[in-house]
Amino acid sequence: MRKIYLEDTPLQEAQQRIVESVRFSPQVEIIPTREALGRVTAEPIYAKVSMPNFHAAAMDGVAVKAEMTYGADEQHPVCLKRGEAYVEVDTGDPIPEGYDAVIMIEHIHQIDDDTIEILESVAPWQHIRPIGEDVVVGEVIIADRHKLRPVDLGALLAGGNVTVPVLRKPRVVIIPTGTELIEPSDQVAEGEIIEFNGTVFSAYLQEWGAEPIYHGIVKDDYALIRDAVKAAVQDADMVLLNAGSSAGREDFTVHVVEELGEVLTHGVATRPGKPVVVGMVEGKPIIGLPGYPVSAYLNLEWFARTLVHHYYGLLEPERPRVKATMGRRIVSVMGAEDFIRVTIGCIDGQFIANPLTRSAGVTMSMVRADGLLRIPPGHLGYEQGESVDIELYRPLEQIENTIVATGSHDLSMDVLHSLLRKTNPDRFLVSSHVGSMGGILAIQKGEAHAAGVHLFDEATGTYNLPYIEKYLRDQDVVLIQLVYRQQGWMVKPGNPRGIHSVHDLLQPGITYMNRQRGAGTRLLFDYLLGQEGLDRDQIYGYSREAVSHLSVAAAVAGGTADTGLGIYSAASAMELDFIPVAEERYDLLLSGSFYRSVEGEELLACIRSEAFAQEVEALGGYSCRDSGKILYSSLS
């Protein structure tokens, strides 16, 4: 029997336990000030020289003796001779001995090369930067435990500090474990996984000011892992083990930490992120991070980031936050603290948040996430329309400049995004895949600017318009022709099962991969079934749903399905054969307010460009003969 235990320790309690157990005593390094950006001071830094260290002209003009100008006015100009009563100075020049004021060049009358006329008396020390105006010897320039910014380096140098004592960066050893892991390589065999969590950890640690030390992959072997940890704690300030932090047969982390030191926490009450190990080995904190990327990165932030800041004695910076409206209902796991990755769209001035997948294995959900929504333990979740507070992963000004596209997925949308980035660098386009019907509903609810739709209507034999008339009767919308595209059967190379029509799917042993409800491709399939008088129950695999053309293609390529309906470019990407079935219209439905906006105009210009047609048609299976045509507009 395998031992199964994972606690549900509240996150804050787990954080407190480790912070209270660790006693960091950072060493001090003296480094050149020029190289000290981002480093943390080890003590308060005092000025060693004054800045300026001489009285300097604060303006371009002439240095004078103030008392020689007394009494000067328009009626009684005072004449001064060069070398006797004035000297020309530029900003920053030392004031010559015996002179005590500067007159701006704009306020003197040059009579001849050696004579000027003064029409106003000046006060002593006028326009002179006295010694120490900026920095005075002995003054504290920079406080203790301060992360040095560019201006701080300037002030340090101005105050004569050519070197600066800083805290050595905390050394964090990263030990990836897993027999299936390989170092980054162009050749990945089946069953192998490129080790990438270590790279992500390193990058985060660098951003937080630590020194990541990548150990290299260790196989899933208790003794090897134990020895690696034993060696690592000698030199490191912190050790990260990844993965093996759960309670499976080959999850060695908790046992290694138990043998070498003390386990403080095994399992936190969060979703995702639960299976983490936090402990101490020879006075060094060790964190066993879960294998699933999302769980790993969240735990890294909760523990490693906290400890790095604790090491420096720095306040942990917070990410900016935003108030948004939930676009969909989100239900929480009871008893756990829930962390939901969300996308945020700025639609008609309102921020709308929509949850991404909750699967902890999907790295791309972290890439796509605009922010993180926390649902406290004991909270049931949020209703659609409810206001929520979101921690931002992307700057708000980027979110505000993002065109939110949804609906059906098509590769032409990727081309469009790429073109838009090139021609309007300030603009972003984010597309999520919810199927054509989902796109129409998103426009209806004001959750998106644009939606890709290709909904065939059996009754009229046309695309999209009947649906718009039904669901968006009273709304301002515009329908734009984006592309024509081929739909067809995606099959293994050589079409080994000989699939050419829906009838061929009835052969014994044929597995179909369908698309999700609301997808245009599913409607097309249903239409094809109906035309041939077939029933969906006759199709083995009808209920299996993939959410994109590429996912269907992946299933066929991977052998879990024999065929699926999809587009040429997806089949081509997966090196599948493609048997054309129909050319369909893939349109872009725009909200009226977006169509009228600058962003809308920019998008339309891209769609109508020569570059768009060229790039899309090069993918194969596309025609752009009508791209950009307005097919329908309810605007007055």
Next chain:
Amino acid sequence: MRKIYLEDTPLQEAQQRIVESVRFSPQVEIIPTREALGRVTAEPIYAKVSMPNFHAAAMDGVAVKAEMTYGADEQHPVCLKRGEAYVEVDTGDPIPEGYDAVIMIEHIHQIDDDTIEILESVAPWQHIRPIGEDVVVGEVIIADRHKLRPVDLGALLAGGNVTVPVLRKPRVVIIPTGTELIEPSDQVAEGEIIEFNGTVFSAYLQEWGAEPIYHGIVKDDYALIRDAVKAAVQDADMVLLNAGSSAGREDFTVHVVEELGEVLTHGVATRPGKPVVVGMVEGKPIIGLPGYPVSAYLNLEWFARTLVHHYYGLLEPERPRVKATMGRRIVSVMGAEDFIRVTIGCIDGQFIANPLTRSAGVTMSMVRADGLLRIPPGHLGYEQGESVDIELYRPLEQIENTIVATGSHDLSMDVLHSLLRKTNPDRFLVSSHVGSMGGILAIQKGEAHAAGVHLFDEATGTYNLPYIEKYLRDQDVVLIQLVYRQQGWMVKPGNPRGIHSVHDLLQPGITYMNRQRGAGTRLLFDYLLGQEGLDRDQIYGYSREAVSHLSVAAAVAGGTADTGLGIYSAASAMELDFIPVAEERYDLLLSGSFYRSVEGEELLACIRSEAFAQEVEALGGYSCRDSGKILYSSLS
């Protein structure tokens, strides 16, 4: 005659001119993904492999054939044999050929080593991560012109991108000019200035993603500067010249750019920051930055930062902002866009902004600034109490954790800050110097948590209390003894003018340096004059005001004054002699709400600590015999 011309081009117009003149065509570099943090993609990046590239167990448990579990329930358990009907798998393991579902370890009954019992049927593909769940071949992982974050590197590697095409960093050559400049050195002669702007520029450029190339100092010589620029534009994407951008005799920048290329702007309508040169030489932007640090850094941000982001095709990130209340009236320069450095205090939950010096020569004002207040051209300024919008230089959570101290300056406050940082890393202390009376008024107006005060009252012969009773009669305040300190005459080593009393100041040729109105040291001086029956008009230099002990000491050391009244440690820092005059009480006045707060308790604990007494008394001229004693409290 020197030529004088500087335009007043609106900032935005000047920015637009240069952005429209520049045509960057960044080269592409292929670099290892592991080293690509912060780099900007040169094209959209597609997945080369799927992640996972095999069907993988999503849970620890057993892989089964779903159809073999059909019909299982509590009454009809199904028994499965190891190797025939189930295989143990851990999360991430490949699903063996022929198996199509995973049952979690928690849901199986182990009967014996080779037999398990199932009490529930499972659906095909349950708890299996299908091929491509995370990343599917052909899918766009990262968009074009995207600045790579840690998670992006993970997704790139997961998708088989071991290298990534990125834009070469823009190369920015920094040419510091000035005959008075020296490279950072421990030995600074009079008239020499350590070149530090170049270091600040480099650090900023690094933060923005550019590659700074430090050219080394060029003397103030037209031909040398011209040749340096000519050489620099060959390889650089941008050139920065500093200083010489104004219209003085030795301001060569505008002439060099005129000779080699085209001047687009000379002078922008901003205060500070006006004297900037922006132009083009051989298709490369060149920016002539002013010599004054604050003007230089603002122009760097306005032009170089904008151009770096323009080069990449990235949206320029904005700093966070905060709404604050003006603590003092601020008057704008008419016709110009005004940029005011401010400190921000969080007092009783309200953010209060106060202007720092407007002198463009004071680097320390950028170090001390919590934010920047922009006053649009044509706007007259802001009244005290008016709400303003401030761009933050320091994270808001730091500002919220900052104890705002004001009033008189004393070195013991620096010691206190240092101690506080050590014992409570989350806490900061910022002190500004407005004199003792200024401190009392700041507490009265709710602009500070604490104020250092040492106001001698002639009538009663006591310190501080009579003033508190007069100005803070109805307010909750607590007065804490901080230190006793010696005040005395600061004089040149050996006391060459033989100063021992106020009478000695009447000697011919003696210049005094006074403190600003409201400073306790000035009151002490007035008291000494009064005791001897002397009049302030008899003191040469009475009207010259310095704002700190160190500034007075600097004036004496620099020779612009023969003596001034101040504290021992300031004299000692400037290597002056010190003739004791009186021991005075330097107290800390706390607002009632601060005294009752956690932060207040922490500060008091520091004041009462052994470490504080030791460090302060080690400065010389101090006694901590009563430190932390409550001298007065109006709290009930």
